[in-house]
Amino acid sequence: MLNDLLLTLPITIATVWVLVLILCEAFVHNANLTRWLTAIGFAGIIASIFLIPSPEGYAYGTMLRTGTFTNFSNFIFAVSGLLVVSISDKYLEEEEINFGEYYIILFISTIGMMLMGSAANLSVIFIGLETMSVALYTLAGMLRKDVRSNEAAMKYFLLGSFATGFFLYGIALIYGATGELALPRIAASLQTNGVSTLFWIGLSLLMIGFLFKVSAVPFHQWTPDVYEGSPTTAAAFMSTGSKAAAFSSLIIVLSNISIALPNNAVLQTAFAYIAVATMAVGNITALTQDNLKRMLAYSSIAHAGYMLVGIAAGSNEGYSGVLYYALIYTLMNVGAFGVIAVLERHRTLTNASDYAGLFKQHPLLAGLMAVFMFSLAGLPPFGGFVGKYKVFAAAVEADLTWLAIVGVLASVVSVYYYLRVVIFMFMRDPEPAPQANANATGSFALVAIAVIVFLMGIFPTEVLKLADNAMKVALK
Amino acid sequence: MNSLAYQIIFYLFAAIIVGSAALVVISKNIIHSAFGLLFTFFGVAAIYVYLNADFIAVTQIVVYVGGILVLLLFGVMLTNKITQADLKTETLNPVPGLLITLSVLAMLLYTFYFRAKWVTVPVDQQLRGTVVEPIGIATMTTYVLPFEIVSIVLMVALLGAAYIARADRKVQTKEGK
Numbered sequence: 269m270l271n272d273l274l275l276t277l278p279i280t281i282a283t284v285w286v287l288v289l290i291l292c293e294a295f296v297h298n299a300n301l302t303r304w305l306t307a308i309g310f311a312g313i314i315a316s317i318f319l320i321p322s323p324e325g326y327a328y329g330t331m332l333r334t335g336t337f338t339n340f341s342n343f344i345f346a347v348s349g350l351l352v353v354s355i356s357d358k359y360l361e362e363e364e365i366n367f368g369e370y371y372i373i374l375f376i377s378t379i380g381m382m383l384m385g386s387a388a389n390l391s392v393i394f395i396g397l398e399t400m401s402v403a404l405y406t407l408a409g410m411l412r413k414d415v416r417s418n419e420a421a422m423k424y425f426l427l428g429s430f431a432t433g434f435f436l437y438g439i440a441l442i443y444g445a446t447g448e449l450a451l452p453r454i455a456a457s458l459q460t461n462g463v464s465t466l467f468w469i470g471l472s473l474l475m476i477g478f479l480f481k482v483s484a485v486p487f488h489q490w491t492p493d494v495y496e497g498s499p500t501t502a503a504a505f506m507s508t509g510s511k512a513a514a515f516s517s518l519i520i521v522l523s524n525i526s527i528a529l530p531n532n533a534v535l536q537t538a539f540a541y542i543a544v545a546t547m548a549v550g551n552i553t554a555l556t557q558d559n560l561k562r563m564l565a566y567s568s569i570a571h572a573g574y575m576l577v578g579i580a581a582g583s584n585e586g587y588s589g590v591l592y593y594a595l596i597y598t599l600m601n602v603g604a605f606g607v608i609a610v611l612e613r614h615r616t617l618t619n620a621s622d623y624a625g626l627f628k629q630h631p632l633l634a635g636l637m638a639v640f641m642f643s644l645a646g647l648p649p650f651g652g653f654v655g656k657y658k659v660f661a662a663a664v665e666a667d668l669t670w671l672a673i674v675g676v677l678a679s680v681v682s683v684y685y686y687l688r689v690v691i692f693m694f695m696r697d698p699e700p701a702p703q704a705n706a707n708a709t710g711s712f713a714l715v716a717i718a719v720i721v722f723l724m725g726i727f728p729t730e731v732l733k734l735a736d737n738a739m740k741v742a743l744k
Numbered sequence: 745m746n747s748l749a750y751q752i753i754f755y756l757f758a759a760i761i762v763g764s765a766a767l768v769v770i771s772k773n774i775i776h777s778a779f780g781l782l783f784t785f786f787g788v789a790a791i792y793v794y795l796n797a798d799f800i801a802v803t804q805i806v807v808y809v810g811g812i813l814v815l816l817l818f819g820v821m822l823t824n825k826i827t828q829a830d831l832k833t834e835t836l837n838p839v840p841g842l843l844i845t846l847s848v849l850a851m852l853l854y855t856f857y858f859r860a861k862w863v864t865v866p867v868d869q870q871l872r873g874t875v876v877e878p879i880g881i882a883t884m885t886t887y888v889l890p891f892e893i894v895s896i897v898l899m900v901a902l903l904g905a906a907y908i909a910r911a912d913r914k915v916q917t918k919e920g921k
Contacts, residue, residue, distance in 0.1 A: 283896070286896070286899075290899075290903075331889045331890070332889065367907070367913070369903060369904075369906075369907045372903065373900060373903060373904060376896060376899070376900045376903075377900075379893075379896060380896075389890075391887065391890045392889065392890055392893075395890050395893045395894060395897065396893070398897050399896055399897050399900060402897060402901050402904065403900045403904070406900070406904030406908065409908060410907075412907075444862050444863065445860070445861065445862070445863065446863060447863030457863075461861065461863075462861075464859065464860060464861040465855050465860065466855055466856075466859065466861065466862070469851070469852065469855055
């Protein structure tokens with residue numbers, strides 16, 4: 269048992285640290301202290317991943333997977349949490365919700381994500397998903413007195429619970445068809461007993477649950493309302509961490525099961541069509557959005573579409589491309605939401621037109637936003653370009669050239685709405701300028717993100733190697 | 745008891761479940777819906793008994809009937825505004841909704857009856873008597889990790905509910921309280 273705790277060190281650290289956070293908040297009532305402790309917790313998780321990387325294998329029987337894949341995905345979640353914590357405090361003070369609970373719930377959500385990213389058993393995936401989701405429902409409703417925030421929390425909760433129902437029914441049918449919950453044993457059972465229609469229905473229901481979480485079309489309608497209504501920093505967390513968690517879980521399920529499926533093309537075609545629909549709906553709807561939070565919500569749907577291209581490819585390259593994409597998307601999207609949070613005042617000043625002449629007032633902020641927008645649009649030399657290149661290249665290799673072409677066309681469309689923001693910031697005359705509400709840690713975090721996004725575009729090799737390595741071992 | 749009696753009792757419970765579930769959905773009065781739910785939960789517990797799942801049947805009654813439903817009723821009765829209000833029960837998009845529902849139902853039923861290869865346990869390995877003991881052992885050995893994590897789910901749900909429901913507080917700023 270002790271060995272298992274050490275093998276899954278990031279999860280162990282996080283679980284113990286949650287208790288520390290709760291006790292500290294309960295006795296000291298100091299949100300700033302809780303914030304720093306939360307940041308230390310995330311830093312500790314990241315440090316443990318680098319200093320004591322877990323070896324390949326299983327922990328707690330076959331409940332959790334350990335190894336490079338888990339290390340990589342846990343790193344994404346911890347980075348997402350750390351960045352969101354560092355951009356949160358000024359925004360929370362401005363919105364008058366600077367309470368310690370925000371940080372604690374965000375931290376617990378990360379535990380759920382880490383369980384999803386290292387699960388080897390459907391029951392763990394389900395409980396991880398619930399831990400993450402329940403925490404996110406609360407985060408969406410953090411602005412208690414704001415009607416839009418209440419609406420966001422309620423919508424997310426009802427639709428999320430409904431999707432969870434599908435997910436659970438899928439698990440039940442898969443158990444009925446194979447008699448197993450552990451993913452490796454499910455694959456073994458499929459190889460000996462064959463794949464029945466019952467299993468296919470179970471798998472489809474399971475996929476509905478996943479596709480809801482990554483907001484793929486046609487399960488995307490909740491996304492814009494929830495991201496717009498939630499506190500901006502919470503939306504940054506939802507759009508990055510939870511998406512990365514759902515994708516890593518999806519990769520775990522598919523990479524385990526796909527060996528045993530006799531007819532892989534069915535799954536591939538289904539994911540290809542969903543990817544096309546997701547990219548099309550996300551990008552085209554984003555064109556007409558004036559509110560930046562809504563625009564980023566539709567853009568996050570579109571980015572889920574690009575990542576689904578890698579899933580559709582179904583190869584090692586595709587999956588590692590998705591991992592890399594999830595990391596870079598986490599960085600640039602938290603950055604973009606961070607800039608919005610700096611300028612936002614009680615739901616005003618979030619439209620693209622409010623950013624007119626921002627460059628003259630706050631050149632640094634405008635420059636940072638431009639970096640994030642270019643990177644989200646997938647223009648070289650920023651990290652977003654490399655991510656897109658990886659997933660599209662994997663699609664071409666998997667004989668899905670048409671899908672790669674659709675993806676490239678979709679990103680061409682996306683350039684329009686990202687650059688619109690940049691044009692407003694640099695080429696329009698300033699209106700009465702918005703006051704920036706930044707502090708040292710937040711600004712430092714934003715600058716650091718921008719630098720990393722830039723570096724990951726110019727020198728992607730090392731990170732790509734890590735992502736490739738993560739998949740190579742996981743699929744063995 | 746012969747199998748005919750078994751069948752009659754089974755269909756009786758099935759009818760209770762379907763009928764009371766329909767009442768839950770159709771009734772405009774929330775109290776009636778809550779009592780309809782009571783019968784649904786009891787009926788489902790009876791079906792569990794038929795499946796030799798005595799532990800789940802008891803849990804169903806203890807948790808759903810004893811816990812959740814009583815809470816629901818207390819909640820409704822203590823907030824007197826809800827009792828009088830009519831629930832909105834009109835159906836939106838009935839035709840497309842019905843089509844989708846029926847096609848999914850047909851697909852599931854077809855699969856269950858004709859195409860499913862359910863995994864069955866050989867007769868000599870089937871459990872005799874109560875299943876509580878094996879469930880308890882499995883929970884504390886194989887499934888100890890999910891079992892423990894459920895406590896985190898409950899904790900975050902409690903934290904979230906307390907945050908949303910608690911009285912207003914002063915916000916802290918950098919300068920102090």
